[in-house]
Amino acid sequence: MIDELNTTVPREILAGFTTFISMAYILFVNPSVLGAAGVDKGAVFTATALASAIGCLLMGVLARYPIATAPALGINAFFAYSVVIGMKVPWQTAFAGVFVAALIFLVITIFHLREMIINAIPADLKFAISSGIGLFIAFIGLHDGGLIAANKATVVGLGSFSTPTTWLTIFGLLLTSVLMVMRVPGGIFIGMLATSVLGLLTGLIALPHQLLAPAPSLAPTFGVGIKHIGDINSVQMWVVVLTFLLVTFFDTAGTLVGLAQQAGFMKNNEMPRVGKALMSDSTAMLAGSVLGTSPVGAYVESSAGIAVGGRTGLTAITTGVMFVLGMFFSPLLTVVTPQVTAPALIIVGVLMAQNMAKVAWTKMEIAIPAFLIVLGMPLTYSISDGLALGVITYPITMIAAKRGKEVHPLMYVLFFVFIGFMWILNVNH
DSSP states (O other), X not given: OTTTTTOOHHHHHHHHHHHHHHHXXXXXXXXXXXXXXXXXXXXXXXXXXXXXXXXXHHIIIIIOOSOOEEEOTTHHHIIIIIIIIISOOOHHXXXXXXXXXXXXXXXXXXXXXXXXXXXXXXXHHHHHHHHHHHHHHHHHHHHHTTSEEEEXXXXXXXXXXXXXXXXXXXXXXXXXXXXXXXXXTTHHHHHHHHHHXXXXXXXXXXXXXXXXXXXXXXXXXXXXXXXXXXXXXXXXXXXXXXXXXXXXXXXXXXXXXXXXXXXXXXXXXXXXTXXXXXXXXXHHHHHHHHHTOSOEEEOTTHHHHHHHTOOSHXXXXXXXXXXXXXXXXXXXXXXXXXXXXXXXXXXXXHHHXXXXXXXXXXXXXXXXXXXXXXXXXXXXXXXXXXXXXXXXXXXXXXXXXXXXXXXXXXXHHHHHHXXXXXXXXXXXX
């Protein structure tokens, strides 16, 4: 398998490590987001590590893809700020909502419904999804690294160069760019390592006080969702379950398609073994809901490992093992600041945006929905929202071009599903 895909064991392990370093922030971000909703932060830290590891190992062993999973950003904010704080739903009940959504997720995966939907999306839109994810993670990188910042007058603007840590990002970005142009193997990883070292030497990154720390107890969150399953007894709670389900469904679908395009796995507009990949992430979501974390999904940061050369399940297995070890090396993870990972995300954005060249831009019926996906993902800060803009527009432009018969019947179904999805999201905001 490794020889067939023109890769090596050391390259796969380096790719898995690169992916882990790119997404290790979730170990700290997730506890702080769910902590705002009153959930025990220590328990969330351990649940996040274990749920991520389970998903990565399943993805590596079952689906044999270099794609990592972890509790998804965005939906964790919906869990904490919209459901618990906004709707005043107890966090225990919200976990029950995630558990029910995960069960439904598993059922529709077993019946191949998710597979059919992913295969029904036309090739041009798949290229647009991959490019849109590229712009989205580059946008995250530029923001995390301090190169762009919120601006009341213009929505976004240039960040402040008087902030010393921004210069770490600039150093990392220039070094990684040079390494990539020179085609140095593992250039992205070397760039991250050099930026960390510079940060430590200049005092911009604090030295960790210790190397090892015991993993916090899962007791406060373990099995809470199952115990509170009876609380899902109102229309409001079913809307919450549906939102957990839809956002995770389309986020993961978009991410899997984008990463498969980047790694060159697509064959005849279909993703091989997609059923097993979907099974892996839905099982991880179910495990996560029992352990005590928000929905788990495929991670766009896997693109950093793919960019380093990861092509097999060994990449994901390595990332999974790193998540298990990460539970005990939590003090060390503080060295990987947003300024260290930002250059990697920006460069990966460049690599993924190359798929834009494959979109039929001269045909307006394709160009308009594709453009809305590409631009919609970074500007709405959501893969599923960007996908919705394109999928809703696509049947309309194709009918206008008298090409309505070429549209897959499932795309017409998705048209109505996404209109309902947008309506539900707006009701909850």
